[in-house]
Amino acid sequence: MAVKLMVCKDKGEVARKAADIIAEQIKAKADSVIGLATGSTPEGTYAELAKKNKVGGISFKKVRTFNLDEYLGIDCEHDQSYRYFMNDRLFNHVDIRMWNTHVLNGMAADPGLECLAFEQKILAEGGVDVWLLGIGNNGHIAFNEPGSAPNSRTRIVKLTESTIKANSDGRFFKNPLEVPHHALSAGIGTICEARRIILLATGANKAAAIKAAVEGPMTMDCPASLLQNHADVTFILDEDAVGKLSRK
Numbered sequence: 001m002a003v004k005l006m007v008c009k010d011k012g013e014v015a016r017k018a019a020d021i022i023a024e025q026i027k028a029k030a031d032s033v034i035g036l037a038t039g040s041t042p043e044g045t046y047a048e049l050a051k052k053n054k055v056g057g058i059s060f061k062k063v064r065t066f067n068l069d070e071y072l073g074i075d076c077e078h079d080q081s082y083r084y085f086m087n088d089r090l091f092n093h094v095d096i097r098m099w100n101t102h103v104l105n106g107m108a109a110d111p112g113l114e115c116l117a118f119e120q121k122i123l124a125e126g127g128v129d130v131w132l133l134g135i136g137n138n139g140h141i142a143f144n145e146p147g148s149a150p151n152s153r154t155r156i157v158k159l160t161e162s163t164i165k166a167n168s169d170g171r172f173f174k175n176p177l178e179v180p181h182h183a184l185s186a187g188i189g190t191i192c193e194a195r196r197i198i199l200l201a202t203g204a205n206k207a208a209a210i211k212a213a214v215e216g217p218m219t220m221d222c223p224a225s226l227l228q229n230h231a232d233v234t235f236i237l238d239e240d241a242v243g244k245l246s247r248k
């Protein structure tokens with residue numbers, strides 16, 4: 001199965017296209033199960049979804065969500081926690097029921113059990129209809145760093161130096177020393193069970209990872225390349241992230 005590509009002129013168009021796909025999904029099935037991502041890339045998509053909700057285009061009242069990951073040892077009130085991010089960028093601005101939103105708890109007394117319960121909740125909700133992803137500069141998806149197995153499940157993972165550096169460049173943490181070294185992350189196997197996957201990438205710093213993910217071999221060295229096997233995966237890219245892709 002090849003990755004489908006949608007090329008946009010800029011990050012604004014990427015956000016609108018991604019929001020349109022999620023909105024269509026919710027219109028077709030009011031109680032859709034939507035997988036979500038953090039990072040700066042999906043922020044525009046969340047703003048577009050909030051706009052659509054405000055004007056009555058879509059309702060999140062029956063929607064259930066699952067987030068990809070969370071830092072280990074960070075409280076949900078911490079402004080760098082992914083729970084805080086999701087509340088701030090999306091959940092507080094739409095009519096979603098907070099109890100239908102699932103973000104792994106980085107302070108769980110038993111993080112292994114937390115990961116297991118997360119997997120079970122996804123199954124109990126009938127699986128994910130659409131999972132929105134970003135991509136790290138090193139090709140990671142969620143916090144599945146290079147070396148992650150295609151059948152990996154939700155688990156405790158160790159972050160690489162490059163991810164710690166990328167997430168402390170001022171957009172998020174101010175200093176690499178503040179970034180936790182571990183996280184809880186949905187596995188590649190978990191993500192690939194979603195019925196549809198949309199991966200967003202903007203900016204030239206993502207071009208190398210996108211080239212490896214789309215045109216490189218399927219390898220654990222580039223976790224996003226493992227999506228090539230999925231039956232319905234679309235990458236929505238701006239011109240800069242397309243970079244030197246030969247297949248446009």
Ligand code: GLP
Nearest residue numbers: 038039040041134135136142143
């Ligand atoms: C973090 C998240 C990923 C995200 C990546 C890229 O590592 N765990 O899910 O895709 O950052 O983030 P950004 O969109 O800010 O480049």
